[in-house]
Structure formats: structure tokens, C-alpha cells
Amino acid sequence: MTVSQFQVEIRILHKRIDTLEAAASLDHLTPFCNREETEQRIKAAVPGEYCLLLVTARGLRRAEMQFGPPVSEELAGAFTRRLRNSLPPTAVLGRWGTEELIAIVQMKKTEALASGTGSPNIFPEPTSACRARKPVRPALQLNVGVVDTAAGETPAQILERVGVFLTGA
Numbered sequence: 001m002t003v004s005q006f007q008v009e010i011r012i013l014h015k016r017i018d019t020l021e022a023a024a025s026l027d028h029l030t031p032f033c034n035r036e037e038t039e040q041r042i043k044a045a046v047p048g049e050y051c052l053l054l055v056t057a058r059g060l061r062r063a064e065m066q067f068g069p070p071v072s073e074e075l076a077g078a079f080t081r082r083l084r085n086s087l088p089p090t091a092v093l094g095r096w097g098t099e100e101l102i103a104i105v106q107m108k109k110t111e112a113l114a115s116g117t118g119s120p121n122i123f124p125e126p127t128s129a130c131r132a133r134k135p136v137r138p139a140l141q142l143n144v145g146v147v148d149t150a151a152g153e154t155p156a157q158i159l160e161r162v163g164v165f166l167t168g169a
Helices: 002-025 035-044 060-067 069-086 109-115 155-168
Strands: 052-059 092-095 102-104 129-131 135-136 140-146
Touching: 035 092, 035 155, 052 060, 052 069, 052 109, 052 155, 060 069, 069 092, 069 102, 109 140, 140 155
Parallel strands: none
Antiparallel strands: 052 102, 052 140, 092 102, 129 135
16 A cells, blocks of 8 residues: 555656646747847847847736736746747847847848837737636736947947846836
8 A cells, every 4th residue: 555655646746747847848938048148149240230129028027926927927928929929030039137038130220110019019918817717917017129230339339228228127
């Protein structure tokens, strides 16, 4: 009987491990570059040939505290999928912080604004998540900006402007 009980407990532990591994591999934010990789890509790119779309999504941390980590992860995943789908396929997405994202887009600032990617209206309806099978709609406050890169500008100057926007947003 004791051996049978151990086998059941081991099976339960294996299921928990499998669930945790699946959750780790399905993290909705991992397809994006981290901050260091994003900075390296900005430093390697030729100024004047791209612009940066900066997005802050305030409310992800608040959703985690109010509704729990599963809701926050679902909300972040839905938000990032919507962001990815609103950008050209050539855009490189990176996480600057927990609630800050950067997209390196191969277009001029005027083209980005004209296409709507530089506008908060790229997310017209609220993003929702589920908690105990009931929909919840935590509020996300979006702040979107576009940083145009000039041909004579250094990567340090570009990164400084990114930092000013994202910390002041």
C-alpha cells in the first residue's frame, strides 16, 4: 500500500513538473529580445533607416497583484500578440522592462504614424483575460511613441531618447 501511495505521489509530481515546463516554454514574452539584445540591435543598425516604436503598457503588474499571475500572463500574452499582429513582419520586438516594449521598424517616422503603428488606436478594444472561467478586463494604460533616427545620430543618443521616453511615460 505504501509503494502504491508513493507511485501516486510521484505521478502527481511528474504532472506538476510537466505543467511547469510547459508554462515556461509557452511564456508569451519570450519571443521578444531582452533589453541587452535590443540595445545591441539598435547599436548595430544604421541610423536613419529605421524608427523605434515605444510602447508602455501600465497595468500588467497591477493585474498580477489584483487577479494573480495566471491572469497577468494571459493579459500580457494577448497584448503582445495584438502588438505583434499590428506590426510589419520585419519588425524586431524587444522588452525594455516589465511593462515596456520596443519595436525596431524599418520605416520612417512619418510612415509609422501614417500606418497607425505609432498610435494608441492600434489597440481599440480592451484586452481581457479569464479568472476562474470568468472574463475579467484589467485596465491597461497605453503610451505609444515613435523615435525617428537621424543619419548623423549615434546609438548612444538614440538609447538616451528611448530611456527618457520610457522612464517618463
